[in-house]
Amino acid sequence: MLQGECNCGAVRFEIDGDPGGIYVCHCSICRRATGANGIAVLVVPKQRLRWLQGQEAIAQWSKPGADWHTWFCRHCGARVPGENDANTLFVPAGTISAGAEGLRVRHHLFVGSKAAWEMLPEDGAERHVEGLRSPPP
Numbered sequence: 001m002l003q004g005e006c007n008c009g010a011v012r013f014e015i016d017g018d019p020g021g022i023y024v025c026h027c028s029i030c031r032r033a034t035g036a037n038g039i040a041v042l043v044v045p046k047q048r049l050r051w052l053q054g055q056e057a058i059a060q061w062s063k064p065g066a067d068w069h070t071w072f073c074r075h076c077g078a079r080v081p082g083e084n085d086a087n088t089l090f091v092p093a094g095t096i097s098a099g100a101e102g103l104r105v106r107h108h109l110f111v112g113s114k115a116a117w118e119m120l121p122e123d124g125a126e127r128h129v130e131g132l133r134s135p136p137p
Contacts, residue, residue: 002042002099004091008076011054015091019044021106022093025131026114029068037118039079040093040105049081049089107132 002015019042026038033039054073058080062069071082079092093103105125112129114120120127 002096004081004095005097006054006057006073006076006080006095007078008073010057010075011073011078011080012052013081013091014050014052015042015044016048016050017044019091019103022103023090023107023109023132024105024125025109026118026120027110027131028113029063029066030110031115033070034079037115038110041090042093042096042103043084043088043090045087046089049091 001017002019003012004015005012022040022042024038024040030038057074058071059074060069060071060082069082071080072078073080078095080095081089081091084090093100096103105121105123108120108125108127109131110129111120111127
């Protein structure tokens with residue numbers, strides 16, 4: 001089981017089972033949203049994530065003119081899990097506070113639009129010029 005929380009601890013959650021690995025998105029939208037080289041996330045079925053506290057502290061922002069959304073804690077601004085599609089949630093990997101010892105990066109997404117200054121690590125993860133339509137099994 002994985003446990004996670006926002007930076008201030010107002011939002012807490014648990015994830016049952018093996019999440020299958022980390023996806024790192026390098027697209028320009030994720031770079032601007034984080035101020036970094038992108039965002040690392042887990043993609044999990046909705047029924048495997050259990051909110052422990054703080055759902056009322058979650059806010060959402062949608063990028064106008066794009067199919068892109070982010071969820072964050074209203075108190076500390078930290079990214080928190082949000083809807084990936086009808087069946088899955090994305091979970092920012094940096095929010096995992098317990099149980100992450102076995103997690104590894106499995107996919108680098110949108111490497112075709114990564115920042116010119118970014119050097120991708122030799123971590124054995126698959127590299128995708130664009131994104132994936134749905135997570136591999």
